[in-house]
Amino acid sequence: MSDEPGDHPATLAAQALGLVDPTTRSIVPPIYPSAPYERAPDGSYPGGHTYTRDQNPTYDQVEALLSRLEGGQGALLFSSGMAAATTVFETLDTGDHVVAPEQMYWTIQRWLEELAGRGRIVLDLVPNGDQAALEAVLRPGRTKIVWVETPANPTCAITDIAATAEAAHAAGARVVVDSTLCTPVLCRPIEHGADLVMHSATKQLNGHADVLAGALITAQRDELWERVTHDRGYRGAVLGPFEAWLLLRGMRTLFLRVPHSATSAQRIAEWLLTHPAVSEVCYPGLPTHPGHTVAARQMSGGFGMLLSFRLRGGAAAAKTAAAGLRLFKNATSLGGVESLVEHRAPVEGPGSRVPDDLLRLSVGIEAVEDLVADLQQALAGR
Ligand code: PLP
DSSP: OBOOOOSOHHHHHHTGGGBOOTTTOOSSOOOOOOSBOOOOTTSOOTTSOOBTTTOOHHHHHHHHHHHHHHTOSEEEEESSHHHHHHHHHHTSOTTEEEEEESSSOHHHHHHHHHHHHTTSEEEEEEOTTOHHHHHHHOOTTTEEEEEEESSOTTTOOOOOHHHHHHHHHHTTOEEEEEOTTTHHHHOOGGGGTOSEEEEETTTTTTOSSOOOOEEEEESSOSHHHHHHHHHHHHHOOOOOHHHHHHHHHHHTTHHHHHHHHHHHHHHHHHHHHTOTTEEEEEOTTSTTSTTHHHHHHHOOSOOOSEEEEEETTHHHHHHHHHHHOSSSEEOSOOOSSSOEEEEHHHHHOTTOOSOTTEEEEEOOSSOHHHHHHHHHHHHTTO
16 A cells, blocks of 8 residues: 655655555545444454544554654544643553643643642642753652653743653653644654653644644553553544544645744744844744753754744733734634734733743744734834
């Protein structure tokens, strides 16, 4: 069935691994809506599929591509990034210890805090990239998961995956990296020692803001992966075949979209740095960013489509600037072809660790001159 197209990741993505439908020879894969799959008279499943809550042929190609791009041994699609993330924690036993960063996607952090509040897990939050703080909280034999998000949404804080993995593994813990902001184009966490990679595929993997999806990729087919697979099948947090098909379509242009957006984000970050209304620009591509050296070492081909900046005029100035942007649409989410802005702290609500004068930008694939001009007019006179 495979017409192997070549080894470059961009080729693998563009041709979706070069798979051609064996019956019709169609280049674009079909969508398999079937929930059940027929048994042979002996009770076996000759097609290799049993029931769509466990497997579906439409997922297979996407999972195989994701696994290949991340350098893993397997991948599973989920109904959302949250479903993928929460499945990892569902594998834990009551009282297991989890370490997560202070700055990370807030819904996952809130959910972890809720789990800890109910006594389900023991949670420590550590400052992103603070190796000494990480090592101080690790409990050998008891810490099961060290969660990493790098760059972190929305502050772009950077964590050294290799150093984290070394310390976590020495304590017997697994490292899970939320690599949503990188995609495998910019970073392959497994090469740096991660055990699992997680994506909100809703974002740049799909890239067109029309699918809600998540993914986990494993470095090894081990007991943890068995638990994850079992949990997805039992809880049924699977992606529908139509969404899986759309995700694969989006991923074919991943290697065009990601570098384009990253180049534009870099240019916008450099421009914002010179603006008098801006007090700080959070983008790991800037040499002034505290995580720049680590990011330059573990990322390649750019520093991502997400950047944030803070306004000297405080929360009120941030609100007004967000409202004044026209091309950047004021909406939540990130990683689509169209650029978005969000005044993040009010969205996260009380307890948010995000400064209230911070605006988050998700940079799409529009002409960067237009995006800079839009920022220029929105910040004029501030
Ligand atoms: N991880 C990151 C970094 C995110 O930005 C998001 C959503 O914004 C998620 C996870 C959750 O993904 P989803 O919205 O697909 O559930």
